[in-house]
Amino acid sequence: METQSQQRHSIIRVLTIVQWILPIILFFLAASFELGEHIIYEHDSLSPAFISEMAIFGVIGPVTVWMVLRWVRRNQKQLEIANIQIYEMNAELEGRVAERTAELRDKNQKLKEANEELQALDDLKSDFVSLVSHELRAPLTNINGGIELIARHKDKLPERKQAVLDILRDESERLTHLVQNILDVSLLETGKLQPVAGPIALSPFLNTLLKSRMHTQNYYTITVNAPHGLPAAWADETHLADVVINLVDNSIKYSPDGGEISVTAQQADDEIIIAVQDRGIGIPPYAQKHLFKQFYRANNNNNREVYGHGLGLYFCRKLIEAQNGKIWVESSGAPGEGSTFSVSLPICELWDDNDADTLD
């Protein structure tokens, strides 16, 4: 840019000189030629021919050349000015880009630091949660052991104490389950707990898992439907059991008028879908996308009266995602029409159709 501008500058300087010198030279050339021709050779000084030729070649010609050169010089000058402006704008833009880049680099650095801080806090939170739940588990095991010991002589206790014992047992079981779930999820989040996946034949798995719930409750019915020959799912048995129990218990909790709770397993392409459907209070559409978040409890048909922490579905999501599966809900939101919670899991790739006979 610098050399280009210098070149243009010298061209303009040369043009300024040529603009004046060339017409003068042309004037003298024309004058000497016309003088020679008319005065020296033809001796007819100031004849009309001499005057008109002098006017054309000595005046109009040089003046035209002068004007053309002036036009070229002016154009060059404007070009030079435009170039300088472009150069200045370019320099300014480069400066601004450099400034913004530096700002962005600065912001990026700050974001990175904030991110690292958040990550560190998150790790701290997970460590704290797993420490607390770990510390709670030991006394809970002792309490459960004590309750079971007393429960062996339950029939010798007066009726009121038996009822208190039952409540103690239920609450302690619930607390143990909650603590175990919190511990599992915090370990999953920090990558310290890897699901141990294996093939699960769903018909025997679901029937055995839900047997106790099928027989003990009577204001609703639980049906299990897993077709013969259904391929095995590839999942962690303990975690899948936790998820199914969680969903079925929710169906029981949120179906105050009872009704059928059906648990079905079926194949969809290369996945197994387990669905738990109830005829309970349903879930309004606006709440459905929040259900799987921590501590979220939908305000569906005054469910606040039902005991809960809003953690069960969050645990389910975490446990299922750790097994490369998905979980979702469908519900019209109308009471009595209930909801359907579904879980998808990968099919066991080692599955052979003949295995159905041995596993069912």
Ligand code: ADP
């Ligand atoms: P909790 O039941 O302890 O509140 P969950 O995470 O299991 O926590 O469930 C979150 C919310 O989702 C519940 O508070 C309830 O509003 C809604 N919910 C879950 N399952 C059902 C269901 N089967 N029918 C209606 N609402 C449900």
